[in-house]
Amino acid sequence: MIFDIIDLEPPIYRPPSEAKSFLFPITIGCSHNKCSFCAMYRSKTFRVRSNAEVDSDIDKASAYFKKVGLFPEKVFFIDGDALCAPTDTLLNACKRLNNTLPGLKQISLYATVKNVLEKSPEELKKMAENRLSLAYIGLESGCDTVLKKVAKGNTGDEVTLACLKLKEAGWKTSLIAMLGLGGREHSATHCEETSRIVCASRPDFFSFLSTTAVPGTPYFNQIKKGVFTPLSYKELLIEMRNILGGLKGLKDATTIFRANHVSNHFPLSGTLPQDVDKLLEVVNHWISSCPDDVFPDNNPYFL
Numbered sequence: 001m002i003f004d005i006i007d008l009e010p011p012i013y014r015p016p017s018e019a020k021s022f023l024f025p026i027t028i029g030c031s032h033n034k035c036s037f038c039a040m041y042r043s044k045t046f047r048v049r050s051n052a053e054v055d056s057d058i059d060k061a062s063a064y065f066k067k068v069g070l071f072p073e074k075v076f077f078i079d080g081d082a083l084c085a086p087t088d089t090l091l092n093a094c095k096r097l098n099n100t101l102p103g104l105k106q107i108s109l110y111a112t113v114k115n116v117l118e119k120s121p122e123e124l125k126k127m128a129e130n131r132l133s134l135a136y137i138g139l140e141s142g143c144d145t146v147l148k149k150v151a152k153g154n155t156g157d158e159v160t161l162a163c164l165k166l167k168e169a170g171w172k173t174s175l176i177a178m179l180g181l182g183g184r185e186h187s188a189t190h191c192e193e194t195s196r197i198v199c200a201s202r203p204d205f206f207s208f209l210s211t212t213a214v215p216g217t218p219y220f221n222q223i224k225k226g227v228f229t230p231l232s233y234k235e236l237l238i239e240m241r242n243i244l245g246g247l248k249g250l251k252d253a254t255t256i257f258r259a260n261h262v263s264n265h266f267p268l269s270g271t272l273p274q275d276v277d278k279l280l281e282v283v284n285h286w287i288s289s290c291p292d293d294v295f296p297d298n299n300p301y302f303l
Contacts, residue, residue, distance in 0.1 A: 005064050006057040013040050014076050015136050015174070016260050017205075018108065022061065022072035022101075025049060026093060030080030032112055035140075036150045036218035037181065037211060041080045048085045054093050062100035075107045083115035083135065087123045094130035108134035113154040116162035124169035135166055139175040139201075142193030146182040149227065150219065156197045163201035174205035177243065179236045181211045183228030191239055195246025202253035206272065208243075209261040210236055210296065234290040237266065241283045248276050265296065 009028055014021065029044030065071045075097055083090070098104055109132070116124075116135065127133070141147055142156040163173045175198060182190035198206055213220045213230065222228055231239065240259070247255075255272040257279070266286055270279050 005060045007053065009044065011040065011043070012078060013080075014078065015110075015176075015207075016258070016262075017174075018074065018076040020072070021074040021076040021108070023076050023078050024057070024061070024093070024097075025079060026054065026077045026082040026085050026090065026109070027079050031084045032081065032114070032153050034151045034153065035138075036222060037140075037178070037214070038219075039214040039217050042217075044079070048089060051089060051092050054089065055096060058093065058096045058100060065101065071101050071103050073103055073105045075101070075104065077107065077109035077132075080110055081112045081115050082109040083111035083119070087119065087127070090127060090132060091130060094127065094132050098131060104131060106134060107132040108136065111135040111137055111162075113137065113158050113162045116165060117158065121165065121169055124166060124171065128170035133170060134172045134174065134204075136174045136176065137162065138178075139194065139197060140178045141181050141186075141190050142177075142195070142197035143182060143186055143190045144193075146186050146190055149222070150181065156193055157200075159197055160200040163203060167202070172204040173201070174207065175201060175203040176207050176209060179208050179210045179239045179243075180231040181228075183223075184231060184235070185227075185229060187231070187235070187239060188242075191242035192246065195243050195249070198243075198247060198255075199249045199251070202250065203255055205256050205258070206247075207257070207261065208240060208259040210263040210265070212263055212296070230295060232292065233265065233294050233296060234287060234292055236296070237283055237287045237290060240266070240268075241280060241287065244272075244276055244279050244283065247272050249273070 008025060012023060014023055027048050029046035030041040031046050033041050094107055139159050140152055144155050166173050177194050213223050223230060250273040257270050257272050259268040
């Protein structure tokens with residue numbers, strides 16, 4: 001298997017929509033690695049892989065794909081924020097992949113807002129020209145109070161700046177919001193501001209995941225200390241309804257919406273803004289049939 005051929009350091013994470021992609025490591029870990037809710041990369045020491053490592057693994061992977069007679073159409077750069085790698089490293093990997101994987105259509109990655117804002121428009125355009133053209137960005141919340149409490153490292157409005165900068169450079173963007181992140185204490189503002197930022201950012205894709213307090217994380221301790229009060233199933237659905245309701249204000253955008261992450265107990269999909277009323281009808285039905293004070297399992301695998 002391909003995982004026996006290239007140098008992968010577990011654990012490995014990818015978005016649901018990258019299930020059929022070739023997962024290729026550009027960085028190890030996450031350069032920020034401070035978000036209080038995230039345990040994904042805490043076992044890793046961050047580093048950018050060298051061009052020699054990247055080139056060697058691309059050559060080995062290409063030989064493997066040629067041997068089995070199958071080539072991937074999509075590549076997803078791992079780990080947590082591969083866009084923080086030097087532009088030369090990213091372009092080297094993109095060009096080598098384009099030259100060795102016939103039929104390659106898209107390269108994508110996770111990116112932080114800081115990553116995006118630190119790259120020049122010219123650098124981002126050059127990447128897009130080499131098929132690196134989709135960034136998954138963790139919005140988490142549009143509420144700056146919540147973002148500060150969870151140590152996200154950016155404001156909501158900076159998310160919009162990053163998304164518009166990417167779109168101008170020829171990229172597509174995918175925003176991810178976390179239901180329940182602000183607890184009961186900040187639920188109303190979390191919903192209102194998240195809708196506002198999504199409308200202003202006009203992402204190509206938008207998705208929900210439900211917040212899981214993973215034992216050992218600062219967020220788990222924040223809940224124990226009463227900084228955040230977890231939401232019940234019904235309250236999570238109410239947040240979903242309130243955020244979606246605010247997305248009727250999306251202008252000049254066609255946004256593919258998904259709530260198919262493993263953490264979501266109520267999967268949902270549609271196209272925004274045209275499907276908002278239809279989606280709200282479904283969510284309102286779920287709310288009406290959902291009992292009060294039933295809470296999700298605190299499963300660390302629901303990331």
